[in-house]
Amino acid sequence: MRLTLSLLHLFIGVMLVAIPNLTRREILFAVPVPQGFRDTDAARRAVAIFRIVVALATVLCVSALLLVPEDLLNATAAVVPLVLVAATGISFYLQNRKLAPAAVQHTRAYEAELSDAPDRLPGYWPLVFVPVLLFGAAALYLDANWDQIPERFPIHWGADGQPNRWAPRSLKGVFGPLLFGVMMSGWFTLMLFATWFGSRRTRMRSVMFGGMMAIHLMLALLFSLLGANVLLRLPPWVIALAPMTVILPIIIAMVRKMSEAGEPMDPTPNECWKAGIIYYNPNDAALFVEKREGFGYTFNFANRWVWGLLVGLAGVIAATRLVLP
């Protein structure tokens, strides 16, 4: 388990080191830069400093996971991701500030079709209801085999692979994870529709909708497997990997499609971006805009509907205390 955790964090560290490459050429540390800027000394220095900091943090974290005594492994496994995220975030922010004076404002005229024809969702949108079938099937399976459910069963495992929390055979204990999955799925359904109707000017919204749908189905599969696992008794790594096999090819295809050359940047005003990550523009009706770093969308935090979605997510997370055993 110790080795698996170390390899996992090494992989995450390598991905974090690659961040400057996982974005458009005309963006560096969320700063829109002139053509050819990436070949300048300033750009190379910024990338090198970022990579050194993230690489050092990764080495530190992996070493800690390999070397700490057994009784400190769980605590170390909880702290290590935070250290990696903090080192990456701080280093990214510092390079963003350093390159900010080199920023250029990308310009492009927006175009709109003057039509009142309905804005139709992609034809496969009814897949959004598949989770209802998955959760329903899992619930029926549990109900039909109630007597075979142990009086007490594990629901959480530590970094050492050993169970560290159990639930009794009760309505909350057995159906709680499924109920949480239903709530999560409901919130994700709202996100799916918001993604489609709240990002009308982005040229990649079909790709985004497809990717979000894949994540939606993956979460439903994950939570229905988790819920039914009291009877299925699959090893935790199977449950973790099963959805990944569904989602990874779709995510890779999505990123490849979105990184295709020739798509001009969304000319959102530079002054509306905070640290290149948070978009706040009260004069823009969009709920979602293209991210300045990486691929995909981010919220327009000036839109009140976005806050509605976030409050909904907070509600789902808060409900874990009520519905999970």
Place this chain on the structure above:
Amino acid sequence: MAPPRIKFDPSSLVPAVRQIEDSLRILLVDGQLAPGTSLPSVRRLAMELGVHFNTVAEAYRLLASEGWLELAHGKPAVVMPRSVPPTPDASWAEEFRERLRGLAAQLRSKGIPADQIAAELRAVAEGISR
């Protein structure tokens, strides 16, 4: 036939309301937006153009006040049949001249000859069908 399109340039110094209003008026005067045509909702057009809802709503209101559009709560804006109005009093000319003067000065400052500006203006005025 594909529905007409309008453009909005966020980097332009021309205010957003004016850009949208002018683009729509060109299509209305030119007959590309025929009477009875429904326009997209304020929310939809604002999202596509990257502006606030009020900006599109104001552009629609201005065109409605000129008799081009009919606005009703909860319904799409509809293009109205509109005959050519009688020429208004002479005050229009002063405002029009002032706007043209600014545009002409802008083009002259970029080195475009006066006769070319005049020719372009004539071509545009005659190109609009109504």
